[in-house]
Amino acid sequence: MVNSRQQLREARRIVVKIGSALLTNDGKGLCVEGLDAWVAQIASLRAEGREVVLVSSGAVAEGMTRLGWRERPADLHRLQAAAAVGQMGLVQAYEARFRQHGLQTAQILLGHDDISARDRYLNARNTLLTLLELGVVPVVNENDSVVTDEIRFGDNDTLAALVANLIDADSLVILTDQQGLFDSDPRSNPGATLIAEADAADASLDAMVGGSAGSLGRGGMLTKLRAARLAARSGADTLIAGGREHEVLCRAVAGESLGTLLLAKEPPLAARKKWLAGQLRVRGSVVVDAGAAQVLRQQGRSLLPVGMTGVQGAFERGDLVSCVDPAGREVARGLVNYSAEDARKLVGVSTAAIADVLGYLSEPEMIHRDNMVLV
Ligand SMILES: Nc1ncnc2c1ncn2[C@@H]1O[C@H](COP(=O)(O)OP(=O)(O)O)[C@@H](O)[C@H]1O
């Protein structure tokens, strides 16, 4: 059997995520010793010939420190202003340190649209890959100052996983203020035990994460677990580890057993499906009958109008829509071939009758399987 830690040793392309809780020293400004240590470790990973993309949080927290604010503002524009101020501090901190190791850095700020629009997704991918080829360390964050609430990732775990998908990373390493994933929140349960390794898809992990974050972090362990599942879609394993541990990155990549390794056991999704899986903006839903739900789930088939029993929401051809079973559980998501208006006319309609009902035939499928991902 291949030792699963061996896979981290062999990782050529790694996404490292540093969370707010860790980076901002629990609200006392950027953690200088931490930054020195992480940058030095990333520099040695680069010197070993590995490619590293850094996803760093901390803009809002650093902005609050610079502006002298103690409370995280509730007002979106003040939050966005803080992010804009703090992002300057972040890039300065990384730039200066990487330069000492002879490395160039590049700032990449991504929003949801950069991942959801296929052309922008491909463009972001090409830019990141070009930077890696040039030996530059890209420093990524969400484009906090301009994104609207409806479409923000909010936590950088999700963003880091999407970046791992985007560049086909071998591993995602999430550094946080805990040593990894525990069987319950160690903040509230001192007796909690560290999980050393699990299949990212293991449903029993869901009960352990609780969803609570620290005062500075956004997502807690729940978003880290979800991120591991997202990263697994492109075949990347995820390590969640304590960022304050001595030489944590170098030791982890040397194959030492620390933190929690969440393994990608399913075969990677095709590139288009990876892009689909990262979409946040769902425009509506179609209810499917039990038979359709079964063939979607078990045989990965396309959804035909005959399997639909209802349509909710307002969507256009090409929008992302979710498919729910008769019990209301989401089965899949995909890009529709018909608008909501036409779809309502097509509920339960056989393929042969589509043209008669609509007066035209676009495609026989409501959602083609190539444009669908199971949830
Ligand atoms: N099962 C768990 N194991 C470890 N930490 C957990 C668990 N459930 C909740 N947490 C909380 O998640 C927090 C880390 O998430 P967060 O504050 O969002 O950090 P970051 O900014 O690094 O993303 C921990 O401080 C911890 O209190």
Ligand SMILES: N[C@@H](CCC(=O)OP(=O)(O)O)C(=O)O
């Ligand atoms: N983009 C935000 C990061 C949000 C955040 O704190 O995320 P996380 O570190 O995942 O809890 C920032 O730079 O402040």
